[in-house]
Amino acid sequence: MSHDAEQEISAHLIHDALQHVISSRNFANSDRKKCFLKFIVQETLAGRSDRIKAYTIAVDIFGRSPSFDPTADPLVRIEAGRMRRCLEHYYLTEGASDRVQITVPKGGYVPHFSLRTEAKSLVAPVMADERMNAGRMPAVIPTPAVFDQAPAALASSSPLPHKPLRLGGRLPIVRLLLAILLAVTLIGAAVLFLLLEPQETEKGRIIAERGPTLIVLPFENDSGDPAQTIYARGTTEAVIGALILFKNIFVLGADSSFRFQTQKVLRDAIPGVRVDYVLKGSINRMDSRIVINVALLRAEDHQYLWSGSFRQEFNPGNMIDLQQDIAMQVARIVVQPHGVIDKAELRSNAGRPPDALSSYECILQTREYWRQPNAKQHKQVRACLEQAIRMDPNYADAWAALAFIYTDEIRVDFNPNAERPDPAGSALELARRAVALAPDSPLPLQAVAIAHWLRREPYLSIAAYEHARTLNPHDSDILADLGRAYSLTGDWDRGIPLIREAFERNPAQPSWYRMFIAIFHYMHGRYPEALEEARKIGTPDLVYTHVILAMIYGQIGSKDEANYEVNEILRLYPDFGEKAMFEFERRNIAPAIIVGMVDGLRKAGLDVSSHEEAANQKD
Known part of the structure; x- marks a missing residue:
């Protein structure tokens, strides 16, 4: 059994923990995740953890044929990733006070059980509010540690006057009401700041200059069934949650989508707001099938750039999985590198000289270079990026992209510079600068990884790629690069499924x-x-x-x-x-x-x- 060495955990406690998880909202509507988790926990408790392999899970749980090849089909690894994310969310929300925590460490499927030293009772009621989920950037969600420190922080604040105002002798109630009023005021200010920041602050303007802005309009319910309105709202939030994983575009949060409803209302409410692209959609229910139609429009002239229709069998057991799957498909098509928006942006600046391009446009040119590397374009992109970091020294992606370009001076011998005798070392310095500027962005970590690779430090490289993958497990460039690293070191079982998944997720993968x-x-x-x-x-x-x-x-x-x-x-x-x-x-x-x-x-x-x-x- 896998658990903390310091404390033995009884099978009874683990069974209770399992029941709590699979009865939660995250798992209740997904038979696949429930069966997966029950199988690996029960096999571990029975002493058969050696049976917990991708092949066994695929055949016994997902009904795949005995000819299933885990190196060719990433089904189990994809489902394991979904289950891990749901477990993480559960223990931040409904399961915040659970005594036993179940995790599934990456690199395998054998679960780990640990006793939690303190119930996070303050986290659950705050995090349970669905408005704190997909529509907000992860960085603004307080971690449990922040809540744990709250009492100490309050204790160190200035005390109340010795003789406070009394109303009917009920001082604790007054203090409680004052505290609630203060909290509501702070939360309201924070929400307003988060909502308006992209348009009205200097930081927001810089973000807008570094890439296009997209708003997702609330998906419409075309089914005629009022009950489907909730599902339409959930689909909108799921799409926004999938889009914000990709850092090459700025996505307005769910609060903006539901508050302003249309692009015009948003601009009327906040004059001067920049919106480059609009994503809209609708859902319709036809017997046992659900149809979700999605379209991407250019905001300036409402020209349709892409539309897609997703038709799937629909039942209470798969409705949440279906929502998440469609959201990720939309995100991959629209915003991932080499996707619809990248191509639209490239078309808009085609033919312009490198010295006339903005920092973000230099990044686009770099992505185009990665698709078809050649020495001429390498030289042009390098000059463009070197100008970008001079003009915009806080743009992390520009530093990271330049690190990639420097590594190609040694990796493929494009345009070596006599003044830079150690391109890999120079690239690592640039990449570390990028990580310092944007520690939650995957691209700087990818740049660190390739620099370590060329410095003949493969395991440091793989560790950086794995860290990048935790930030966005759906980025096809990360999957492909990590697959390359594993493959060249001879770990085919890990490497080849990652590269194949990259092409499945993104047919335009280089x-x-x-x-x-x-x-x-x-x-x-x-x-x-x-x-x-x-x-x-x-x-x-x-x-x-x-x-x-x-x-x-x-x-x-x-x-x-x-x-x-x-x-x-x-x-x-x-x-x-x-x-x-x-x-x-x-x-x-x-x-x-x-x-x-x-x-x-x-x-x-x-x-x-x-x-x-x-x-x-x-x-």
Whole structure:
């Protein structure tokens, strides 16, 4: 059994804790999450935690066939992520006073049980208010520790006068009423500040300049059933909650959506407010199916940029899961990197010279460069970002993006700078500056991760990627980068599902990530599958595109194709054969993978020097 070593927890207490969780609002309407949690807890209590594997869960709980392949299908990992988030929310709200806490640590599915030293009785009534959920930025929600400190903070404040005003001798009631009045006043001021900050404060204006602003209008109930109005409101909040996970766009909170209802009302209430995009939707119930229609409009001229229709079977057991699934689908399509808004913004500044671009537009250009890396665009983007951090030194994403660009001076040898002999070290400094500016943003952590990777510190790199994933588990760039890191170190079981999930979540994911799936198939002797993936890489200016193709053609004996790819390698990197071992090792590629890659390259006709030969040539 997995639990705290200091204290034994009885099975009876754990069963009670389980019942509390699965009876909560977060779990009551999701049969899948309930079955998942019950299975792993009961198996652990029965001493069978060794059975708690992705395959067993998929087959026994989710009804998948015995041919289920956990490396190809991320179902269990996705469901585990949802369950973890629901558990975290439960213990901040309904379960704040529970004595036993159930968690499922990342990296596996075996639950952990711990005794909570103090009931957080003050947290539950505050956090239970649904207005504190998806519509607010996570940073403004007090943690339990803040509430725990409240009594001490009050005790240290200025005392009341020795002879306070008495009303009927009921001083405790008066004090209580004064305290409530003060709390309501502070909360009201805080809400007003949060609501108006994006438009009326200097910080808000800076945020607006760094990226577009989007408002989600309340989803309409087109079903004719008044009871569905609550579900429509919940869908609106779920969509907002999914959108705010992505930091490349500023999303107005749920309070703004429900208070102002339309873009015009918002502008009338707060003159000068900036809204770039409007998302609206409707729900309709048809027998056992629910239809949710969503559209994205450009606020300036109300031009439709995208619309989608989601049709799903609907029942009380899946209604919450369905809401969350659709919300994440909408968020991925609309706001994730390379999504609808990114493309619209790129079109609007197409053809403008780099020195005329804003800081945010430089970030957009950087994302476009990542899709199809080439030396010319690398140089342009680097100049743009260097100007951006001079003009806007507090813009964390610009520092992070520049860190990425510096790493490409060594990673793919684009435009090396003699004044920067250690690009990876310089990139790490930039990335750390970005983290200091925005510790809750995933992009700076990704920049830290790639810098550590190129400094040959793979486990520090993976740790940074994992931290970024906790901030936004749905960002396809994070999933793909983390999958690349795991794969090259030989951990295929973790790496390949992440890359595949990235492409499932974002079909516009940069195609060069497919080279790692190609290597995966190659190392398992599946050369036709490897070739199919390699042909989709589509980045002819990257030497590794041709390295992957050459080693596959070498293994299958396609001499003409192998010869062509070898010539392309030497065109892009004339002494690659001499430095191949060094290049592979500095990318933290596992030794067994290096052996397999070198074997294929030699069969393709590339003269790859061994360590000893390379050392002799250097001497």
